[in-house]
Amino acid sequence: MEDHFIENLGWVALLLPLLSAVAITLGGPFGARRAAAKISIGAVALSFVASLILFLYLHLTGQPALAETSFPWLIIGKYGELNNLQFNLGLQLDTLSLVMMLVVTGVGLLIHIYSQGYLAGDPGYSRYFACLSLFTFSMLGIVLADNFLMMFIFWELVGISSYLLIGFWYHKPAAADACKKAFITNRIGDFGFLLGILLVWSVLGSVGFASLKLEAAHPNHFGPVATIAGLLIFCGAMGKSAQFPLHVWLPDAMEGPTPVSALIHAATMVAAGVYMLCRVYFLLSFPGSQALEIIGWIGGFTALLAALIAVQQNDIKRILAYSTLSQLGYMVMAVGSHGPTAAMYHLTTHAFFKALLFLGAGAVIHAMHHEQDIWQMGGLRKKLPVTFWTFLTGTLALCGVPFFSGFYSKDSILAQALKNGSYGLFIIGVLVAALTTFYMARLALVVFWGSARSSAAEHPHEAPGVMLWPLRILAVPSVIGGLLFIEATFEHFFAGGHGEAGTITWAEQLLEPLNASPAAALSGIFAIMVGGAFAGALYWKAASDPLPLRLGWFARAMRNRFYFDELYERVLIPATHELWSRIAQAIDRWIIGGLAVRGASGATEFAGRALRLVQSGSLQTYAFLLVAGVAAVIYCLLAR
């Protein structure tokens, strides 16, 4: 009885947001339009409660995972036969998915509440909340999916709901372009993901995670294709988590409303890629597979590239967007250096402080009457005290200042790289940590210190309470996230449920990085000090950016995002576009126009021309042929 309740709770958590999206969309005439925010917030809050109950149940009973609840959805072949093809819909309720669910619904809940203030008075108010609910549903689907196919379906649903949300202000051309760009770039990655799923399915004969895990446990014929399958699956993560070379969509996606950026492009959707990699880690780490090596380097490269670009951006949201890219690169790098624990740890803490930073940026933008250029701001410290303090908390956490949550998770990644012997990745990680501190200190110094640089900055108005409370609440886990035994929980999970979780005390946890890997922790702290010192020297009360003068062309390249967009626009898109248009034109001209249309008319005409030669006009010939025909028929009938 109790088990049934617990099992169904997962479905409840998953389906409530969908219900809310449907209710808001269809219930417009019945007052749902005005109650949209309340319906949506209620749904995600109930989902959060359900996830919390599930998590506590799992934790208290000490099971590694709750029994899977799945039912067949699509069966090809006979039911119960051995060689049939069966796709299930089922929920995977284990530590990994439940912690992720808590993050998605918890951060999501705060962002829903914040949106109520941020979008007050917008004509698309109810549409916004319907899309937000749809997104939450899709994201929970990815988290809970117990097989590749279901995950892929929700993967695409996340893509479409992110498309709707980025293009929320569709009348702005930039937003309309950005949502298309995000969707199409994601599709490229998803195509690889689908190929990867098909490859895994064709070799291992299953798409369910549990059965794949059993298959992968003993050596079999998966070995030869393990690398290529791992990389194809990584393609999906490359799109969703915006890894190089598909990173270009994320900064443009900042055209959506700021809470959307916080929810989708900081805490949840972009984390889906990393989550998926951790979920199928047993496939990536298959003995003999080179996939992790490549994944690690792509992640490291993305982290470095994005951090460099972030240094020279002036739009407050774009800086945070590139910072997100950089941190996602960090997580992917952690997966690549055999550390899914570190990746999931950083994912969790990053979700808190990056959502906090985005919401803080939203409060600043709100206060500045939708001005996003940091060089138009300045001196906001006194005028927006709550925003300032919470934003500062997020900044310190992101930089990885000791005893903030980011310190622990970032250190865990660095330590993992060191432990794995990936010294190249370790150096990149330290470099990126320094750059992160540099650009975040630049952002904070320019926005909150100095003097007001525009009239809007002289008279800002603090956001309403409905926007400030989520900031205050998010600041709490951003600070103490390192002390919540998140790492131990994941370690327990990835070790396959062996070992005892949570045996260390709070005090030990506080200094754990220094004990576990002093080299990593000290390098991290050193990087922060270097980055902070440079930023302080350059930007303390600076009136304009001094860096372009000092770095010249390199600063220009950083500001222009290393010309990746231009490269794609001028080279890649014309090339592929030209190729495909030629192929399409050839098919149109030769196969459809030539073979189908003109072929049909030509064949008819030829037959007509040939047959009309029979019409000699001689009556006697016709009569003779008629008689001959009758004779032939009679002969055939009688001769048998």
Next chain:
Amino acid sequence: MSPVGPHHYLIVSGLLFSLGLLGVIMRRNLLVIYMCLELMLNAANLALVALSHFNGKLDGQIMVFFIITVAAAEVAVGLALIVALYRKRQTAHVEDLTSLKF
């Protein structure tokens, strides 16, 4: 000599039919072709009557009445067509009537 049996009638009927058929195929004058057609019909009539007589049933004879009626109607229509054609073209020879060919 054996008495006259159904075979004899059928042979005569077949001969008549072949004669008509040959006329339809060989002759050039429409009127003659028409008469040959009638000949073929009557060959069939002869066969029907003969078989009806030898089988002791009246079905064939009734059939013949129908054929004669239809043939009369056909002759009326056909001759009218030929007369109309002759008025228009001043000819009743099939070689001259080839305007429907390619």
